[in-house]
Amino acid sequence: MKFKLTILGSSGAVPFKDRFPTAHVLNIREQLFLIDCAEGTQMRMSRFNIKRGKINHIFISHLHGDHIFGLPGLLTSFGMNHREAPLHIYSPKGLKGMIDGLFPYEEKGPPYPIHYHELDTNQSQLIFENKEVEVFSIPLQHGIDCNGYLFKEKKLPRNMLREKIEEYQIPFQQIPSIKEGADWINPKGEIIKNEELTKSSPEPRSYAFCSDTAYTESIIPIIEDVDLLYHEATFLHKDIDKAIATHHSTAQQAAMIAKKANVQQLVIGHYSARYEEKEDHLTEAKAIFKATHLAYDGAIFEVEKK
Amino acid sequence: MKFKLTILGSSGAVPFKDRFPTAHVLNIREQLFLIDCAEGTQMRMSRFNIKRGKINHIFISHLHGDHIFGLPGLLTSFGMNHREAPLHIYSPKGLKGMIDGLFPYEEKGPPYPIHYHELDTNQSQLIFENKEVEVFSIPLQHGIDCNGYLFKEKKLPRNMLREKIEEYQIPFQQIPSIKEGADWINPKGEIIKNEELTKSSPEPRSYAFCSDTAYTESIIPIIEDVDLLYHEATFLHKDIDKAIATHHSTAQQAAMIAKKANVQQLVIGHYSARYEEKEDHLTEAKAIFKATHLAYDGAIFEVEKK
Numbered sequence: 170m171k172f173k174l175t176i177l178g179s180s181g182a183v184p185f186k187d188r189f190p191t192a193h194v195l196n197i198r199e200q201l202f203l204i205d206c207a208e209g210t211q212m213r214m215s216r217f218n219i220k221r222g223k224i225n226h227i228f229i230s231h232l233h234g235d236h237i238f239g240l241p242g243l244l245t246s247f248g249m250n251h252r253e254a255p256l257h258i259y260s261p262k263g264l265k266g267m268i269d270g271l272f273p274y275e276e277k278g279p280p281y282p283i284h285y286h287e288l289d290t291n292q293s294q295l296i297f298e299n300k301e302v303e304v305f306s307i308p309l310q311h312g313i314d315c316n317g318y319l320f321k322e323k324k325l326p327r328n329m330l331r332e333k334i335e336e337y338q339i340p341f342q343q344i345p346s347i348k349e350g351a352d353w354i355n356p357k358g359e360i361i362k363n364e365e366l367t368k369s370s371p372e373p374r375s376y377a378f379c380s381d382t383a384y385t386e387s388i389i390p391i392i393e394d395v396d397l398l399y400h401e402a403t404f405l406h407k408d409i410d411k412a413i414a415t416h417h418s419t420a421q422q423a424a425m426i427a428k429k430a431n432v433q434q435l436v437i438g439h440y441s442a443r444y445e446e447k448e449d450h451l452t453e454a455k456a457i458f459k460a461t462h463l464a465y466d467g468a469i470f471e472v473e474k475k
Numbered sequence: 476m477k478f479k480l481t482i483l484g485s486s487g488a489v490p491f492k493d494r495f496p497t498a499h500v501l502n503i504r505e506q507l508f509l510i511d512c513a514e515g516t517q518m519r520m521s522r523f524n525i526k527r528g529k530i531n532h533i534f535i536s537h538l539h540g541d542h543i544f545g546l547p548g549l550l551t552s553f554g555m556n557h558r559e560a561p562l563h564i565y566s567p568k569g570l571k572g573m574i575d576g577l578f579p580y581e582e583k584g585p586p587y588p589i590h591y592h593e594l595d596t597n598q599s600q601l602i603f604e605n606k607e608v609e610v611f612s613i614p615l616q617h618g619i620d621c622n623g624y625l626f627k628e629k630k631l632p633r634n635m636l637r638e639k640i641e642e643y644q645i646p647f648q649q650i651p652s653i654k655e656g657a658d659w660i661n662p663k664g665e666i667i668k669n670e671e672l673t674k675s676s677p678e679p680r681s682y683a684f685c686s687d688t689a690y691t692e693s694i695i696p697i698i699e700d701v702d703l704l705y706h707e708a709t710f711l712h713k714d715i716d717k718a719i720a721t722h723h724s725t726a727q728q729a730a731m732i733a734k735k736a737n738v739q740q741l742v743i744g745h746y747s748a749r750y751e752e753k754e755d756h757l758t759e760a761k762a763i764f765k766a767t768h769l770a771y772d773g774a775i776f777e778v779e780k781k
Contacts, residue, residue: 183552184518190548208548209515212490234551234577238544242496242514245540246489270576271540 171196172322172374172472174397176438177213179464181403181417182235184208185442189466190235193399194219195320195376197302203227204318204378210239211246217467222250226297228304229260230380231315232267240264241271248279255282259296259304261314262287290314293391301325307391309382312416317380319391322373333366372475377432380439383413384422389430396472398427399464402437402450411441420450424457434472438464477502478628478680478778480703482744483519485770487709487723488541490514491748495772496541499705500525501626501682503608509533510624510684516545517552523773528556532603534610535566536686537621538573546570547577554585561588565602565610567620568593596620599697607631613697615688618722623686625697628679639672678781683738686745689719690728695736702778704733705770708743708756717747726756730763740778744770 173196178189190207194214201223203210214221221243230236240258247256258264265285272279288296290308297304300323307317326348333339339353347353353361377392380401392398403417412419418426420437427435435458440447447463454461462470479502486494496513500520507529509516520527527549536542546564553562564570571591578585594602596614603610606629613623632654639645645659653659659667683698686707698704709723718725724732726743733741741764746753753769760767768776 183555184521184548186521189518208545209518212495212515215490215492234547238548238551238577239514241540242490242544245544249489267577271544271573 170371170474171198172376172396172474174376174399174436174470175217175219176436176464176466176468176470177210177217177219178207179438179440179466179468180235181439181441182233183442185440185445187466188440188442189213190238191230191380191439192239193378194224197320197322199223200299200302201225202302202304202320205230205236205380206239206243207235208238208242211243213466221246222252225254225256227256227258228318228378229258229264230309230317230378231261231311231313232263233313233381236381237264237267240268244268244279244283248281252279252281255284257284257286257297259286259288259318261290261316263314288316290316293319298323305391307377307379307388309379309388310385310416311381311383315381317378317382317388317392319375319377319395321375324373325370327363327367328370329367333361337361337366339366374472374475376472379426381417383416384418384426386426386429389426392426392430392432394431394433396433397436397470398430398432398434399436399438400426401439402454403439403441405444405449406453408441408443420453421457424454424461427454427458427461433460434470435461436464436468436470437461476677476780477504478682478702478780480682480705480742480776481523481525482742482770482772482774482776483516483523483525484513485744485746485772485774486541487745487747488539489748491746491751493772494746494748495519496544497536497686497745498545499684500530503626503628505529506605506608507531508608508610508626511536511542511686512545512549513541514544514548517549519772527552528558531560531562533562533564534624534684535564535570536615536623536684537567537617537619538569539619539687542687543570543573546574550574550585550589554587558585558587561590563590563592563603565592565594565624567596567622569620594622596622599625604629611697613683613685613694615685615694616691616722617687617689621687623684623688623694623698625681625683625701627681630679631676633669633673634676635673639667643667643672645672680778680781682778685732687723689722690724690732692732692735695732698732698736698738700737700739702739703742703776704736704738704740705742705744706732707745708760709745709747711750711755712759714747714749726759727763730760730767733760733764733767739766740776741767742770742774742776743767 180188
């Protein structure tokens with residue numbers, strides 16, 4: 170029942186020393202979701218033990234190079250590893266043309282199906298769901314079409330209490346409907362209330378990825394109460410003028426958003442290469458929102474079962 | 476008077492663990508030449524202390540992704556670091572269109588001049604020279620337009636012997652012509668022979684980069700007698716059928732070329748991800764050509780002044 174975020178790259182646009190640019194992998198119950206795919210993502214996966222073959226869904230925030238230049242290499246490696254499974258890529262419009270232009274020669278693009286899903290960036294939408302997970306877009310303000318992404322577990326059916334199956338001699342074919350909330354009427358016509366037979370499944374967990382973006386409170390209703398929020402913090406607040414000029418945020422602003430959205434934990438990253446160390450980012454954010462953590466390449470953040 | 480090769484990436488097409496795909500930096504007397512530019516090249520430069528701002532010339536062997544997918548990121552970072560110096564990129568034709576397609580948005584390509592030089596891949600040509608260095612293309616056999624590159628120091632003028640300047644009271648304005656070979660006629664009309672006044676400058680050094688390629692003896696006349704040869708060795712000879720099918724070479728074949736071309740030192744690399752270890756490549760090559768070395772990410776090979 171994993172809910173585990175791995176930071177593959179924590180740098181801003183220009184990589185700096187051991188900081189690669191943005192890519193995150195979210196593991197929800199062994200389903201892997203790749204979020205942004207900067208240059209070096211496939212190498213970071215090797216380094217941090219992410220099995221790239223398990224990636225079936227890639228979510229791209231926007232089409233700046235430091236969020237997509239790892240795609241061509243990753244898509245090529247999938248092909249060379251004889252991938253056959255379809256790959257789904259979600260992004261603002263324009264990505265397909267950029268990628269296709271890189272395969273003009275005998276290898277006419279990767280030999281497995283790629284489905285590009287072009288997203289609206291003006292309103293939050295449900296863009297993916299399966300039995301266990303749903304993903305919503307989060308429109309961001311970055312001077313270019315840009316979405317963050319909200320990943321939410323779905324609430325699972327109630328869990329059957331095993332000892333009750335035996336105690337009341339409940340036939341197995343009745344179990345699915347009891348899990349969905351039905352009472353059990355035994356052969357004598359006695360009603361056993363659902364509450365006695367089941368317990369609630371764990372509360373769904375959630376992760377919101379917000380990068381790149383200027384400070385915008387428009388995202389708060391979407392990300393409210395999430396367990397884990399990643400919000401970019403390219404600059405320190407003393408450089409707020411640079412943040413405004415480049416449609417980025419400061420550590421202080423990231424913390425303000427976390428506080429106003431009442432999230433559980435905040436992770437900051439996307440540090441500008443002008444900062445050799447990132448401790449000042451942490452101090453600045455923690456002054457406003459205590460449960461702040463620094464992203465670094467290889468960092469892991471897990472949300473426990475609730 | 477450096478002549479120093481740094482391997483930034485030693486992997487074949489699919490990166491494997493700590494092996495990034497192909498990129499080399501050759502430092503000839505503090506002029507840096509980048510040869511191929513696979514994904515992650517700019518991060519490897521940071522890691523191995525290569526100052527990326529000193530790169531003015533990039534030589535691309537061919538347009539497969541594992542030799543070029545680091546270009547978009549590197550070109551972007553140059554721009555973000557306020558580069559103004561022109562950049563020269565040498566490659567088979569088609570590269571410019573691929574790169575331009577990646578900058579469709581507000582950043583309309585990098586804000587410094589890029590000169591693309593499209594090369595013939597059918598015959599060896601002098602493609603670059605300055606006062607100290609000349610670079611020749613080496614047509615390779617890879618089932619796609621592909622060049623290796625031969626880097627040669629130029630023979631410098633003879634070195635003036637300082638003590639002779641004093642002994643014969645030679646005016647400074649005469650020194651350039653003496654370095655070029657002229658004798659010195661002193662005010663009394665006596666001829667002092669050039670050999671007494673100068674000594675030969677060091678012998679020029681050379682490096683040949685041959686990747687990717689099937690075994691082809693056509694390159695031997697071009698690379699004959701080089702000090703340092705890099706020849707790809709994607710496969711072990713037991714997998715010769717795979718080498719033939721993919722237009723690559725085996726370690727044994729790389730060594731055969733080194734031997735027949737009478738080179739001083741051989742470096743092999745571009746290992747397929749199927750080989751976890753590369754000691755077998757070394758053993759196989761050394762059986763034929765003793766002075767063989769394994770490329771690995773971060774390896775440095777220097778050619779001493781001769």
